[in-house]
Structures are given as structure tokens and as C-alpha cells.
Amino acid sequence: MMIEDVFEPLFLSMGFIRAILERTFMQRALMTGVLIGFLAPLIGSFVVIKRLSMIADTLSHFTLAGLSIGLFFINILALPIGDPLYIGMIFAVTGALLIEALRNYYQNYKEISMPIVISLGTALSALFISLSGGFTSTVYNYLFGSILTVSQQFIYIITATTIIVIVLIAVFYKKIVIVSFDESYARLLGINVNVFQFFTTIILGLVIALAIETVGVLLVSSLMIIPVAAAMKVGRSFKNTLLIAILFSEASVLLGLWLSYVVGIPSGATIVLFNISILLLVVIIKKLFSIQQTLKKDSSENEKTKPI
Amino acid sequence: MRIKVDNLSFGYDYRTVLKNISFTLESGEFLVLVGNNGSGKSTLVKCLLGINRVPSNRIYIDDIEIHQYRQWINIGYVPQKFDDFNYEFPITVNEILTVSRLSKIDEEARLSLLDKIGILELQNENINSLSGGQLQRVFIARALMNNPKLLILDEPTVGVDSDSISEFYRLINNLNAEGVSIILITHDVKASKANFTKKLRMENGRLTETLDNEVTS
Numbered sequence: 001m002m003i004e005d006v007f008e009p010l011f012l013s014m015g016f017i018r019a020i021l022e023r024t025f026m027q028r029a030l031m032t033g034v035l036i037g038f039l040a041p042l043i044g045s046f047v048v049i050k051r052l053s054m055i056a057d058t059l060s061h062f063t064l065a066g067l068s069i070g071l072f073f074i075n076i077l078a079l080p081i082g083d084p085l086y087i088g089m090i091f092a093v094t095g096a097l098l099i100e101a102l103r104n105y106y107q108n109y110k111e112i113s114m115p116i117v118i119s120l121g122t123a124l125s126a127l128f129i130s131l132s133g134g135f136t137s138t139v140y141n142y143l144f145g146s147i148l149t150v151s152q153q154f155i156y157i158i159t160a161t162t163i164i165v166i167v168l169i170a171v172f173y174k175k176i177v178i179v180s181f182d183e184s185y186a187r188l189l190g191i192n193v194n195v196f197q198f199f200t201t202i203i204l205g206l207v208i209a210l211a212i213e214t215v216g217v218l219l220v221s222s223l224m225i226i227p228v229a230a231a232m233k234v235g236r237s238f239k240n241t242l243l244i245a246i247l248f249s250e251a252s253v254l255l256g257l258w259l260s261y262v263v264g265i266p267s268g269a270t271i272v273l274f275n276i277s278i279l280l281l282v283v284i285i286k287k288l289f290s291i292q293q294t295l296k297k298d299s300s301e302n303e304k305t306k307p308i
Numbered sequence: 309m310r311i312k313v314d315n316l317s318f319g320y321d322y323r324t325v326l327k328n329i330s331f332t333l334e335s336g337e338f339l340v341l342v343g344n345n346g347s348g349k350s351t352l353v354k355c356l357l358g359i360n361r362v363p364s365n366r367i368y369i370d371d372i373e374i375h376q377y378r379q380w381i382n383i384g385y386v387p388q389k390f391d392d393f394n395y396e397f398p399i400t401v402n403e404i405l406t407v408s409r410l411s412k413i414d415e416e417a418r419l420s421l422l423d424k425i426g427i428l429e430l431q432n433e434n435i436n437s438l439s440g441g442q443l444q445r446v447f448i449a450r451a452l453m454n455n456p457k458l459l460i461l462d463e464p465t466v467g468v469d470s471d472s473i474s475e476f477y478r479l480i481n482n483l484n485a486e487g488v489s490i491i492l493i494t495h496d497v498k499a500s501k502a503n504f505t506k507k508l509r510m511e512n513g514r515l516t517e518t519l520d521n522e523v524t525s
């Protein structure tokens with residue numbers, strides 16, 4: 001084995017840092033990753049509390065329909081709509097509102113809304129992908145993410161969204177938490193729950209549309225849900241859990257980007273695999289910790305019952 | 309807080325649950341609502357809370373027709389079950405109470421309330437680690453966070469141990485003595501140690517007994 005082989009990962013890691021310092025596309029990728037790594041678990045936490053984890057997957061599939069229609073407008077009808085992402089964002093918000101409407105319509109079978117919207121999204125996607133030229137590299141990027149190719153304009157959109165979300169959460173923190181944890185009680189306090197649902201649904205749709213750029217349609221829900229699932233097991237309070245979820249998510253994004261650069265595999269996959277690894281690690285450590293606690297308890301009880 | 313219910317009938321779909329209910333709760337009164345399961349007690353409370361939409365001019369809160377009433381913050385409610393609350397996600401007692409207080413509360417008032425309810429030492433505990441009795445006290449504290457003039461409690465002692473039940477009645481009797489009007493729904497008024505001033509009995513959606521009680525202790 002040559003000495004270069006041993007130090008290859010180190011050289012590649014240094015190359016990763018150099019690339020971030022020197023290459024604009026890497027800086028954009030890092031910025032997008034860090035912002036989505038912050039936004040996704042933050043919004044995801046409220047989604048998990050409301051037991052709506054499937055909504056992220058549903059909306060990402062519905063957003064794909066919007067992106068496919070955008071491609072059809074550009075490639076076939078030659079309409080100057082700019083980026084298909086705009087149509088994707090409109091679809092994400094429309095899908096979110098459609099889910100809300102269906103949840104209200106099927107009061108006792110609220111989960112029915114998800115398969116209806118996901119089926120419609122997938123059917124429209126299949127139709128318009130086929131009409132606009134089939135399975136191209138653009139479609140592949142929609143499915144698995146293309147963080148290395150994000151535009152400067154996308155950075156502006158995601159920065160603005162992040163600022164809006166932070167301001168809204170800071171201003172309406174109490175009401176958002178009450179509505180998420182206990183909708184009936186929020187109504188009793190005179191909070192207009194429907195207006196709140198409407199705005200949070202719109203924000204959820206927008207964040208999902210933007211997250212697709214990072215990890216793609218098929219993996220977007222994992223970015224929102226998995227860090228929260230891991231943080232729930234170790235968080236000591238609500239704010240502490242949010243913070244841990246964001247830290248887990250940012251760690252996955254940074255490690256995922258690094259591994260993707262070093263090994264040359266898609267970043268969406270590496271980010272999500274790091275997310276899953278953190279979750280597994282948390283579950284294993286928790287399990288070991290609880291076994292240790294039980295053993296400690298047993299031995300102290302045995303100590304007490306020993307005959308003198 | 310004064311509540312006036314005037315000939316209220318209410319039903320779900322084609323089923324009439326409440327029939328011609330009339331009563332008045334004066335400010336500072338302690339009303340006990342008794343009756344068997346399905347007699348309409350919880351439905352009546354949901355009407356008073358504005359959850360069930362009732363016909364016009366049937367309920368008045370502080371002499372305001374219920375549909376025009378906006379100061380819901382003046383009514384604290386402790387539900388029968390805590391099913392609507394998601395208490396599996398980590399959140400501390402303190403965090404729940406802080407978000408439930410819509411305006412600012414000074415630290416001294418907050419600590420004194422927690423002390424009064426007996427949950428001062430639980431304030432940094434995670435909600436999912438509490439017992440039934442502790443959880444009940446947290447939800448009473450939540451209902452009191454906005455200094456309500458009326459506290460409505462729906463079967464609050466179901467599933468709570470006997471020590472906690474005695475402690476609970478001591479607490480609500482004190483609250484009533486401080487001027488908070490109380491509506492307590494219970495199966496068994498004899499078993500309760502409530503210093504009530506008025507008792508209403510419900511059977512099949514009708515009021516069958518109205519009793520003004522002399523407070524004994």
C-alpha cells in the first residue's frame with residue numbers, strides 16, 4: 001500500500017475544504033445545505049407533534065407534479081416561465097391546502113387525504129414527465145436532489161424563506177406551540193386555529209419545495225422527520241428537542257456533503273444516510289443506557305435484601 | 309362570571325341530547341353537575357364553552373349572548389381526558405404553562421400559582437414522565453394561567469388516586485373561596501368534598517333536580 005493511499009481521505013477532505021473556500025458552486029451548496037438543515041427539522045418538529053409525518057412525502061410527490069408541468073411548459077410549449085421550481089412551489093402550497101380541505105371533509109378518516117394527494121401527484125408527474133421528454137437528468141435531479149447546481153437566485157429565495165419562518169415562529173411562538181400540541185385547547189383560548197393551519201400549511205409547502213433541491217423528492221421527508229425522531233428520544237424539553245434536531249440535521253448535511261465530495265456519490269443519499277446513522281446511534285445508546293440503569297437498580301435492590 | 313342558560317335544546321344530527329335546559333350561575337358560585345353517563349353533562353359543558361354551536365339567545369355569558377362573546381380567556385377548562393394533548397413529544401410542565409399564558413406573567417405570580425397547585429417541584433419535569441394525579445394538576449394549572457373568572461372541570465377525579473382527590477377538592481374549594489366561579493361535573497357528588505352552592509342533576513338530557521346548597525365548611 002502506497003503512503004498516498006493511506007492519506008488519500010485526508011487529501012480529499014482538504015480538497016473539500018479548499019473547494020468550499022474557492023468554488024462558488026460549493027459555497028452555494030453549503031449555504032443551501034445549512035439553511036435547509038435548519039429549516040427542515042424546525043418545521044418537521046411541528047409536523048411530528050401533529051402526527052402528520054406522512055405529509056412531507058405526500059407534498060414532495062405533489063411538488064414533483066408541479067416541477068414536471070414546469071418542464072412541460074418550458075420544453076414543449078416553450079413558455080418563458082423561468083425555473084420550474086416556481087410551479088413546484090405553487091403545487092406544494094396547493095397540495096398542502098388540498099390535504100387540509102380533505103382532512104376537514106373526512107373528519108373521522110383524516111389520513112385518507114394523504115393517499116389521495118400522493119396518487120394525484122404521482123399520476124400527474126408520470127404524465128408530464130412523459131410528455132416533456134421522458135426521464136432526463138433534470139428529472140433525475142428532482143428525484144434525488146442536485147445541491148451542487150443550485151443558482152444564486154435559489155439562495156436568495158431560501159434565505160428569504162428562512163428569515164420569514166424565523167420571524168413568524170418568534171412572533172407567534174406561544175400560539176404555534178399551543179395549536180400544535182392541543183388544537184381543542186387553542187380554540188378554547190380564542191385562537192383562530194383555521195387561520196393558523198392555513199399559514200403553517202403554506203410554509204410547510206414552501207419548505208418542502210425548497211428541500212427538494214437538496215435531497216430530492218424521494219428523500220425530502222427524511223430530512224424533516226428523521227432528525228426529529230432522533231431528537232425526541234434524547235430531548236429534555238421542547239426547545240431542547242428542537243435544538244438537538246437542528247444539530248443532528250446540520251451534522252448530517254455537513255458530513256453528507258463531505259462524503260459526497262470525497263467518494264463522489266450523490267449528496268442527497270449521503271445526507272439521509274448520515275441522518276439514519278445518527279438515529280440508529282441514538283436508539284442503540286438509549287437502549288444500552290436503559291439496560292445499564294436496570295442492572296444498577298437490580299443490584300442496589302439485591303444489596304438491600306441481603307441477609308445480615 | 310354570570311352564566312344564564314335559557315330553555316336550551318341541542319342535538320347531534322337527528323339525536324336530541326339536551327332538552328329545555330334552564331339555569332343561572334351567579335358570579336362566585338360553585339355548581340356541581342351530576343348525572344349518569346350519557347345524560348348530557350359533557351354536551352352541556354361543550355355548549356357553554358362554545359365548542360357546540362347552539363341556537364341564538366339560549367346562553368348568555370356575563371349578559372352577552374354566547375355568539376357575541378369574545379373573552380374566552382376568562383373561562384378555564386380542564387377536560388375529562390387529556391387525549392387531545394400530545395404528551396409524548398418532549399415538553400416540560402413549565403413550557404406548557406408558559407405558552408398557555410397568552411399575556412406576560414411576572415415570575416412571582418407564576419411561582420405562587422405553581423406552589424398553590426402543588427406542582428412547583430415538577431416545573432422542569434417532562435410531561436410524559438408524570439402520573440395521572442400530577443398530570444391533572446398540571447392541566448388545572450394550565451386552565452388557571454390566564455386568571456379565569458370561571459373554571460369548568462369535567463370528571464376531574466376519574467383515574468386519580470384517593471390522596472390526590474382529597475388534595476384536588478381542597479384546591480378547588482380554595483379557588484372558589486378566592487372568587488373563581490366553578491362548574492364541576494361529577495358522577496358522584498356524595499363522594500366529592502366539594503363546597504358547592506348549587507347542584508344540578510341531569511337525566512336523559514333534562515334537568516331533573518336543582519338544589520341550592522348551604523355551604524357547610
